[in-house]
Amino acid sequence: MDNIEVSNLSYTFSPEFPLSLDHVSLNLPRGSRTLLVGANGAGKSTLLRLLAGKSLAKAGKVSVFGNDPFRESKSTVVYLGTEWVNNPVVHRDMNVARLIASVGGDLFPERRDMLISILDVDLRWRMHAVSDGERRRVQLCMGLLRPFDVLLLDEVTVDLDVLARSDLLSFLSSETESRNATIVYATHIFDGLAKWPTHLVHVSQGKIVNSGPVAKFPEIQSVSNTGNSSLLETCLAWIKEDKRIRGSREDEKRNTWQDVQDTFKTGTDVFTDYFKISRAR
Ligand SMILES: Nc1ncnc2c1ncn2[C@@H]1O[C@H](COP(=O)(O)OP(=O)(O)OP(=O)(O)O)[C@@H](O)[C@H]1O
The missing domain is CATH 3.40.50.300 (P-loop containing nucleotide triphosphate hydrolases)
Structure with a gap:
């Protein structure tokens, strides 16, 4: 089991x-x-x-x-694949802090802050104006939050x-x-x-x-x-x-x-x- x-x-x-x-x-x-x-x-x-x-x-x-x-x-069970970063939704003008809060960031504040630090995410980033690697960092931060x-x-x-x-x-x-x-x-x-x-x-x-x-x-x-x-x-x-x-x-x-x-x-x-x-x- x-x-x-x-x-x-x-x-x-x-x-x-x-x-x-x-x-x-x-x-x-x-x-x-x-x-x-x-x-x-x-x-x-x-x-x-x-x-x-x-x-x-x-x-x-x-x-x-x-x-x-x-x-x-x-x-x-969390699955993180490559497809998420190609999703047009995450290329829109969205604030990263709000995006992370929207997937439950406030429920796990210590874990959230640790992931933000490990992944070196800037909460002021906007998703339409980040590099591929930065977008990937946000994906990982959101996916690993829970x-x-x-x-x-x-x-x-x-x-x-x-x-x-x-x-x-x-x-x-x-x-x-x-x-x-x-x-x-x-x-x-x-x-x-x-x-x-x-x-x-x-x-x-x-x-x-x-x-x-x-x-x-x-x-x-x-x-x-x-x-x-x-x-x-x-x-x-x-x-x-x-x-x-x-x-x-x-x-x-x-x-x-x-x-x-x-x-x-x-x-x-x-x-x-x-x-x-x-x-x-
Ligand atoms: N959407 C699809 N429609 C039809 N066949 C597919 C599809 N996706 C994958 N396949 C086939 O399934 C097989 C396994 O593909 P899979 O994506 O699991 O490989 P992989 O080991 O993850 O490869 P990679 O290292 O390139 O990501 C391949 O032969 C591929 O041609």
């Missing part, structure tokens, strides 16, 4: 499309900090959105501390400067250590991450290649002589190998929903029969 559990989870955007997730199983304990590693298109965002309950699992099971996040959530049980981060540190990113990573570590919060973070930027994760999940072509606590991956503990962290060198080698196995994008052979639908248990709650339902309507 005290974990994030995914079993045989499969997802596709359309029955003819290659599966974005193909029979994925995963178990992440409460209090862990997981780094989700994989090439572009591997399935990281799809997995995070399913964990956040933003998409319906088309087959398989997703459970966050015992609840299906799509249907009910007794825990506070103490979360689970935080799902999809490449949201991309336009932060190195100091803000470093301070944010430290804040996230302290959230897992002091409050037993659980974090899953998908990123392609490995600077400052060498000692951050407690768990790694390697995704390739919609499948989980390997996952587990960092102790399971001795290669990331070794000393790299390239000047890069061993974590980066290891993940680089994984993604290089994924690409070699996959071949060119044109040659990629992923299962489609139609190829594998017989493997799902129809008529049970682990199989939503989504496409039949939508066709019948």
Whole structure:
């Protein structure tokens, strides 16, 4: 119950499309900090959105501390993705202090002030007149304001400067250590991450290649002589190998929903029969 559990989870955007997730199983304990590693298109965002309950699992099971996040959530699950900063609403002439108050800033004044300091947010900023990185800082401040049980981060540190990113990573570590919060973070930027994760999940072509606590991956503990962290060198080698196995994008052979639908248990709650339902309507 005290974990994030995914079993045989499969997802596709359309029955003819290659599966974005193909029979994925995963178990992440409460209090862990997981780094989700994989090439572009591997399935990281799809997995995070399913964990956040933003998409319906088309087959398989997703459970966050015992609840299906799509249907009910007794825990506070926060998902921060890249899409928010593209939303036209946050490009309007809005005062940052009021924006932060509007999402409950006054309910958590100490946490609000700490986040404003860590993210170096100027409350006088107006959202139509800030840089991309400044807009991102406001997004993070708003998203992290309420103490979360689970935080799902999809490449949201991309336009932060190195100091803000470093301070944010430290804040996230302290959230897992002091409050037993659980974090899953998908990123392609490995600077400052060498000692951050407690768990790694390697995704390739919609499948989980390997996952587990960092102790399971001795290669990331070794000393790299390239000047890069061993974590980066290891993940680089994984993604290089994924690409070699996959071949060119044109040659990629992923299962489609139609190829594998017989493997799902129809008529049970682990199989939503989504496409039949939508066709019948
Ligand atoms: N809106 C969509 N419609 C159809 N297919 C999609 C859509 N979004 C993603 N996909 C497909 O699902 C697969 C997984 O995509 P996903 O966005 O989860 O990858 P990712 O690992 O997050 O990649 P990136 O590192 O580029 O963010 C990809 O093959 C992609 O083509």
